[in-house]
Amino acid sequence: MSVAVVVFPGTNCEHDVVRALDVIGTDAELVWHRDTDLSGADGVVLPGGFAHGDYLRTGAIARFSPVMVEVNRLAGEGRPLLGICNGFQILCEAGLLPGALIANRDLRFICRWTHVRVEDAFTVLTRAAEEGDVLRLPLNSYEGNYVPDPEGAAGQVAFRYCGPGGEIGEAHNPNGSHDAIAGIVNEAGNVGGVMPHPERAVEDVLGSTDGRLVLESFVASLELVHG
C-alpha cells in the first residue's frame, strides 16, 4: 500500500503524517500540488497547515491546484481520502465534503487536547474503532467551527467533540461546531475530514496514541479497495 500526502504551498504537517503512517507500517510519499501523477497511490491524505496562506478563505485556492484533478478522480472511484485540519477545510471547499469551517466560536486559536467520540464505525476515519470509543487528540486550529450545508446535505458524522467519558454537550465543544461535529465523511464513506490531528497522537512520547485508530482506519480502507 502507498499513500500520497499532498503538499500545497503553506502546508506544514506533511512530515508528521508521513512519519505517523510509517509508525503504523504504511508507506507514504509526498506529492507537490502541481504534480498530476497519483498513479502509484492507493489513497490520499491532505494534511494540515495553511495552504496558500488561507488567502480568500481557508482552503479556497488549494482546490484549484493541478493535483486536485487526480484527487477528485480517485475520490470518485471510491479510493480513501483523508483530510486533516486544513485538509478538511480544503475538502469542504472542493465540494468533496458538505459544509464549511469558519472561525472558532470564541475567536481564539485553539491549541489543546480534546476528546472525540466515534459516532459511526463504518467509515474511512473509524473502521478500526468501535462506536462509542473516545479518542484523545490534539486540536490546533482557528477555523475549526463546522457549519453544515444550508440544504442540510447528508454528511455522516464520524466524530463528535466530547468529554473524557464520552459526554456530548456545549461544555465539551471547543469551537462551537454545529452538533459538536469534529469529523465527517461523505455519503459513500470513503472521503473523510477530521479537525483534530491524529498524526500527532501516534506515539507515547506525544502524549496519546489514540490517533493510530484513525490512521489505521484509513489504512484498512486502502486494503478494502485494493483487495
Add this chain to the structure above:
Amino acid sequence: MRVRVDIVRRPGIADPEGATVRRALREMGFDTVTDVHFGRTIFVDVDEGDAGKAEALVQEMCERLLANPVIEDFTVSALHEAGEEAAP
C-alpha cells in the same frame, strides 16, 4: 470594466467582528445601532465593455471561487469609470 463584488456572511452565520463593533458603537453612545455586519469588497477588472456581460462573468466567478455559498451571500455590480454604479 470594473466590477464590484460585495460579500457578506449569510444570516445565522456568526459575525463576531460585527457583534464586537456593534457593542463598541453602543458603548460610545450610538445607542440606536441595532446591528453591524462586516463584509468584503472585491474589485475585478474585466476586459469586457458590456456591463451586463461583465457582471455575468463576475457572477460566475463568485459562484465558483470568490464566495462560498454555504456561508456567504454576494452582490455584483459593474462600475462606470467615474466609480458610479452602471445603469441596468
